[in-house]
Amino acid sequence: MPKTVLITGASTGIGYATAKLFQRQGWNVAATMRSPAGSDLAALDRVICPPLDVTSQASIAGAIATTLSHFGQIDVLVNNAGYGLIGPFEACTPEQIQQQFAVNVFGLMDMTRAVLPHFRERRSGVIVNVASIAGQMALPIYSLYHASKWAVEGFSDSLRYELEPFNIRVKIIEPGPIKTDFFSRSLVVAKQEGLTAYDPFVASVLPQLENVGDTASPPEVTAQVIYTAATDGSSRLRYPAGGNASFLLTLRKLLPDGLFTWFIKAGMIKEVK
Template sequence: MPKTVFITGASTGIGYATAQLFHQKGWNVVATMRSPEKATSLAQLDNVLCLPLDVTNFSSIQPAVDAALERFAAIDVLVNNAGYGLLGAFEACTAEQIQRQFATNVFGLMEVTRAFLPHFRSRRSGVIVSIASIGGRIAFPLYSPYHSTKWAVEGFSDSLQYELEPFNIRVKLIEPGPIKTDFYTRSPEISQQPGLTAYDSFIAKVMPNMTKSGETGSPPEVTAAVIFQAATDGIQRLRYPAGGNAGMLLLLRKLLPDAMFAAIVRAATIGRSS
């Protein structure tokens, strides 16, 4: 009997590539997104169910879970993929922007996870795969709220794994490096404050380098393959680097002193080493 995966944020990028890959592997796929009527290519595939789900609208979560279970009877894997990046100087960020960033990347992810726990516990089986980032353990300029959310996802998942082990529920973190998706173009929300120009020269130095990292990053299919590996390897492993030199960067962050690694970040993003 085919297994079933439930994916949030499946309309584009990593979520879309993941839905395609699981389908190719013979799985049933529940592809959720804010506007499923736009998912014409996914909706045409056999054993793919496209459902509306906005992770910031908690009332939309349980109906999507219920509809998925009604169609496929059981869910084997949850992929928490929905997210976006708030970009810009922190001083220019509004309280509403920061709250929205956390609502999507952290609170929505937690609420979707909570909705699946009774089902996974009753089956004494399940895999929760959450898309974090190398930005959950490494920080770059102009992404402070985004990094804050990804560090939160890392801590949440690291703790949750111990609670769920007795129920044979595995928790996985995917840590992509730069990915060639619309994350750097369509996905980011840019913070701006009228009259605040103090950061303009800094932003002008950093932004071209950050954009270039996206243009030269790994395709989303690379991360989708790591997601599939994490979902199916059957081992109690938490973290999975994915593409974009993620493994090397995380290793350097682990081995190098803070000052030395910060110098590397400055050189790569600002163009100076100190």
């Protein structure tokens, strides 16, 4: 019997590429997304597209129930849904901050909580959390996104110990820059009316941040790493995944803080007036 993967945020980008890859490998795929109408994934064999907004408990319960009634079991959960909030911290509203954590952190936790009884009962399961190199190294004006991905790192790193006795593995995927809608329609740019003090700094950083997206890897690279993490049977925790992630994370580990800060400033901040 084919194994089953449930993926959040499968409408575009990494989630979409991951759904296609698991399907090609013969898996049953619950490619969940907020608005499934019109998704070409639903036409593929062994793929269903239950509606799922990770910020709604009812939606989470509904998508898991639909998946279990279609495929009978879930073997792998890929917590992929997420987006970036960008801008100076002071310009972000409390609602924008709440929403960043509601999707990237609490949504991921709620999905995990919802599948755990099933995984424990079967004494088997893999939880693949899509974090980012942004969970280990920081760029300017991404403070809330970094905070959310740092939270995913810490949560996953601890959770694996209590789940190991139930034969449930936790994996952290750490993509570098990947060419998806992350840098366009999904990006939320915080701007507060009348708050102009940060404008020169933001203007000095934005062009470099935009270039990061231009030179990114395709999402299929990350999908392949997610597939490996889900199926390698190992207890390995972290998987760098495209966009020079391995190089950048090694640099972050090896360089002392002062030198790494110099490296980020030299590459990212131009002509602060």
